[in-house]
Each structure stands twice: as C-alpha cells, then as structure tokens.
Amino acid sequence: MERVLTRNIGDDPIPIDLVAYEANEGYEGLKKALGNLSPEDCESIVKDSKLRGRGGAGFPTGMKWSFVPRGDACTPGHKYLVCNADEMEPGTFKDRLLMEFDPHQLIEGMILSAYTLGADIAYIFIRGEYVVSIQRLRDAIAECYEKNYLGKNILGSEFNLEMYVHPSAGRYICGEETALINALEGKRANPRAKPPFPQVSGLWGRPTIVNNVETLCNIPHIIHRGADWFLTLGRGEDSGTKLFGVSGKVNNPGCWELPMGTPVREIIEDHAGGMQAGLELKGFLPGGGSTDFLTSDHLDLAMDYNVIGAAGSRMGTGTMIILDDQTCPVGMVLNLIRFFAQESCGFCTPCRDGLPWTRQVLEDIYNGRGRKEDLETLAYQVKYIGGIGNTHCALAPGAMEPLQSALKYFYSDFEKLIECTGSQQSNGARG
Amino acid sequence: METLIQTDIHCHLTEEEIVAIDAELEHVPYKSGAAIDALKIVQSRRGWISDDSLAAISRHLEMSIDELEGIATFYNLIYRRPVGEKVILFCDSVSCWICGCESAKEKVSEVLKIGYGETTADNKYTLLPVPCLGACDRAPVMMVGDELITNLDDAKIEATFNQNSSREDY
Numbered sequence: 001m002e003r004v005l006t007r008n009i010g011d012d013p014i015p016i017d018l019v020a021y022e023a024n025e026g027y028e029g030l031k032k033a034l035g036n037l038s039p040e041d042c043e044s045i046v047k048d049s050k051l052r053g054r055g056g057a058g059f060p061t062g063m064k065w066s067f068v069p070r071g072d073a074c075t076p077g078h079k080y081l082v083c084n085a086d087e088m089e090p091g092t093f094k095d096r097l098l099m100e101f102d103p104h105q106l107i108e109g110m111i112l113s114a115y116t117l118g119a120d121i122a123y124i125f126i127r128g129e130y131v132v133s134i135q136r137l138r139d140a141i142a143e144c145y146e147k148n149y150l151g152k153n154i155l156g157s158e159f160n161l162e163m164y165v166h167p168s169a170g171r172y173i174c175g176e177e178t179a180l181i182n183a184l185e186g187k188r189a190n191p192r193a194k195p196p197f198p199q200v201s202g203l204w205g206r207p208t209i210v211n212n213v214e215t216l217c218n219i220p221h222i223i224h225r226g227a228d229w230f231l232t233l234g235r236g237e238d239s240g241t242k243l244f245g246v247s248g249k250v251n252n253p254g255c256w257e258l259p260m261g262t263p264v265r266e267i268i269e270d271h272a273g274g275m276q277a278g279l280e281l282k283g284f285l286p287g288g289g290s291t292d293f294l295t296s297d298h299l300d301l302a303m304d305y306n307v308i309g310a311a312g313s314r315m316g317t318g319t320m321i322i323l324d325d326q327t328c329p330v331g332m333v334l335n336l337i338r339f340f341a342q343e344s345c346g347f348c349t350p351c352r353d354g355l356p357w358t359r360q361v362l363e364d365i366y367n368g369r370g371r372k373e374d375l376e377t378l379a380y381q382v383k384y385i386g387g388i389g390n391t392h393c394a395l396a397p398g399a400m401e402p403l404q405s406a407l408k409y410f411y412s413d414f415e416k417l418i419e420c421t422g423s424q425q426s427n428g429a430r431g
Numbered sequence: 432m433e434t435l436i437q438t439d440i441h442c443h444l445t446e447e448e449i450v451a452i453d454a455e456l457e458h459v460p461y462k463s464g465a466a467i468d469a470l471k472i473v474q475s476r477r478g479w480i481s482d483d484s485l486a487a488i489s490r491h492l493e494m495s496i497d498e499l500e501g502i503a504t505f506y507n508l509i510y511r512r513p514v515g516e517k518v519i520l521f522c523d524s525v526s527c528w529i530c531g532c533e534s535a536k537e538k539v540s541e542v543l544k545i546g547y548g549e550t551t552a553d554n555k556y557t558l559l560p561v562p563c564l565g566a567c568d569r570a571p572v573m574m575v576g577d578e579l580i581t582n583l584d585d586a587k588i589e590a591t592f593n594q595n596s597s598r599e600d601y
Binding site for chain 2: 087088089090091092093095096127128129130131132164167168169170171172183185186187188189204245246247248249253254255285289319321322323324327331332335336339342343345
C-alpha cells in the first residue's frame, strides 16, 4: 500500500530536515494553496476528503473547521490554530513518531490549516516529556521562518502566521481541547462548559481550532493530491490511512501506517507478529485506555470508526492494547482506573469522588478482599460516573469504558477473585 | 502587613529570571496568562518552586499566592518540593504494567534505595511515577532526566544507574 504520513519515516527512521522534506514533495501543498486556492477551496477539499479527527473522537475535520466564523461574521482580532500534541492516552504512541521523524509534515499541515481558517497565530501544545520532539519542531520552525514559510507575507501572499511550540507542564486532562486552552492561558486545566465552542470562543475568547497531530499531518497530502485520491486510500468506509499501534505481549509491538479499515486480525497477527509463545489473546482495547474491551470474537472487524463503534467500542487513537490470558483483566482495569482517578481535574463530583471510589472497590477485589456486592457497586458506578452529561468532559465516561466492558466480557474473572477472598493471596497474574 | 506586601521582588527573582518572564508577557494579554511559563522559568533555574519563589512570581504577575499555588500544584511537572539533579519519570500506565513495570520499579527502588517521591542520599535522583510516556511498543520505559530508557529489565536498570554514578565518581 501507499505510505502517506510515514513516507519519510522508514523502518529504522532518521529525522529529516527541510531540504530532505522538500525533496520529497514537501511544501508542494502549501505552494499550491497559496498560488491557486482560496481558503474556501481548501476547506471544501478537506470536507470532500471525509477526513475524521485522529485524536480519538473521530469528528469530521472539515465540519469542525466550518464552525469558525469568517469574514464579516468574525469580529476583528486574532484567530488561533492549536495542534494538540499532548499525547497522554495510555497505550498511545503514534504522534511521537510523526513529530520526532518528520516535523515539517506537521508544520506544513498547520500552515495550510491556518491559511484555510484565517488563523494568524498557531501553537503546538506538546507534552513536556517529549523533549526530542520539542527540539526538532523548534529547529524545523526556525528553518521555516528562514524560508518564509512562516512569518509575514508567506511566499509573497497576504497570509501571515506566527508559530510557537508550547511544552505542557503535565496532566492528562490537558488533552481535552477546552482544558488545553485553559492551560495555554496559564490557568488550571479544568475543561470549560460548551457552548460556547472553542471555534467561536476559545483561546483568549477568540475563535480557536484544536486538531490532533495526525489529523494535521494529513492536510498537506489532501491539499496537494486532492480529496478523490484520499478517498481511495481506505479499505472500508473511512478515507485515508491511519497510524495503528499494538502494545502488550505480542511478538513485535509497534506502530504502522495502514489503510483505514484494515482488519484487527491483520494488524495484530501480520504486523505485530501475533501473541508471544504460550499466550492467547483474551481481549484488546482498540484505541487507548479509554475505549471498551473487544475480544477474539472481534478480530475480523475493520478498523473503521463506525464498525468499531457498532461493536460497542471506539476506534479512539487506533493504538491497541492487548490483554493476554495470563494477565488479570481486573488488574488491568484497576491500573486504568487508578490512572483516571489520579488525572481527574477535580471539577465534577462524579469524577473527583467517584473514580477513587471505583479504584478502592477494584483494589479490594484484586487484593482478595472483594465481596459479592462489589460487583453491583461497580455496575452502579458505571451507570452514574459514566453517564454522559453527569460530568463536564469525557474523562469519567472514558474511564468507565474499559470497566463496563470488562464486566461484560470478563465477569467470571471478577467472580473468581471474589470467591478467593479469605485465601492467602489473590491469583491475579501481575504483569 | 505592610512589610509582607512591600517585600522587594528582587530579593527573590533574579534579574535574569525577570527578563525571561517578561519576554513571555509579550505573548499574553494579561500578566497571569504567563503563570505556567513563569513557574517553568524559575524551576528550570532553581530545580523546584519554593514558597519564596512562589510568592515572588505571584507578586511579579500581580496574582494572589493562592491562585498561583492552585496552578503550581495542578501540574505534575511543576515541583513544589526539592528534587534531585535528575528526575526519574517512571511510567506505570497500562502497557508498561502488562509488560512488568511493577518488578522494574522494585529494581529501581532496590538499586537507588528510594521509593516514589523520594530523593537519593547523594541528591542525584528523585523517583516519580508518570502517566504513559508514549513509547508503549518498547515497554516498560522510564525517563531519567531528558533521556528515555526503554525495554527495562534488571540488567538495563543496573547499567543505567551504575554507569551514571561511576562516571561522576571516578
């Protein structure tokens, strides 16, 4: 298949600079847009490409962009484009690859997106631990200013854009777009109520678009080669390619660019090399820590947003975490809930107080102190902590996804641990 | 009260720190917008944010100490207690857990004789847990200072810390 996002990233990648990027059609999309295309043309192309957000929610990018006020509908002042590079979803390791080894692809995508939206200031909000990515992006941005791909009157046009790398001071919740905006404003990263949506009132009260790294990396190719080409890349109903990853006890964990709609089995068996010797696949989280478990019954599903959604989970970030038959599913869920309880921003009661309660119940079960009633308590928590609308943002509902599906598929593992109560040691395999 | 409010800000922030913070102020519409940047600037020079540093920054940005404290304690990479020369960010998230990070953490604790939140006696390392470091295909992983160390096992952990200490000692 054709590699698009990773065309400059080989199996043993070395980071590429501006010269190498340009040598492989780099900045051709930008030159095409500034020469021949209006911002409206660019938006139509992105809409027609049916690109969906690669950060986890899968919202159509062109539609998200269309909510930004243009022309007379917009009061005078700045508009902002923010790249969400705060990759902290447990089990997710795709944006790091794109930023470390091909930073110019992201920057070109951001310049084109800013041109389309009429944004004049762009931020890359990146987690502070990604020190290599931060340095390579800063170097690449400096190269762009020298070539006038950034700055005033870019390539002789009327278009101006300033770009900054903004390392985060940490916290998972910064990946939520309104929390991210609060963090950029120097505040605590509590998510904001919506509406108003950031497209209308975001950073400093101005129109702001927040897009994931991988989403933005698609833009140069879509503009350069057209929507029709992009539509042909997928194998199923979704367009384009996607970075899919596999972690856990497989033979060859990693991250690969594959067509949208690639079957789960192909990703796990052909690319990740199947399960390690002596282990069976018991379940998997299809796209990071806040997605529902699927099982070996779902291996022939296509990795498309709606297909995975219809099976009761979400494609999320597309980076799968494999549960093997020697790892305790209760322990795995406990690890995830512990993470979510710790990372709650503390604003909404069900999340702040509910998640530590869930963690406590799971700890009791996992450590051989569980009671039969605990399973009813967990079901109750799934209903009320996970209920959409009970909290400001999606952290708590996301936290409940692996738990509710573990109760559905691995109920007997919970029961077995509870039955062991009173015996010397729980039988949960630990790591 | 008078003396508290009128503390000379130069007692606590250096000229160089003030220049660096003021450069950030150019990008924000009001001073408190640079709160996180200011905390990071001071921390990068002093290793952590002491009560004195916090008070000095809050005065400089015209914020209350409490508001700035609420921000400083919210973010996990802002340290409100002293840390060693290098901070070890040890990933304890799901993929690393599946691949055995609990025993790797025990090994780190055994070699350095510290648990989470503690600093070695020679002040070289502070050990902290961190959410997923985004290198799950090479789990378990940790960061030691700016360096990412992957596929952790006993030998690698021993080599990492013994090598670092011997380089300094001899």
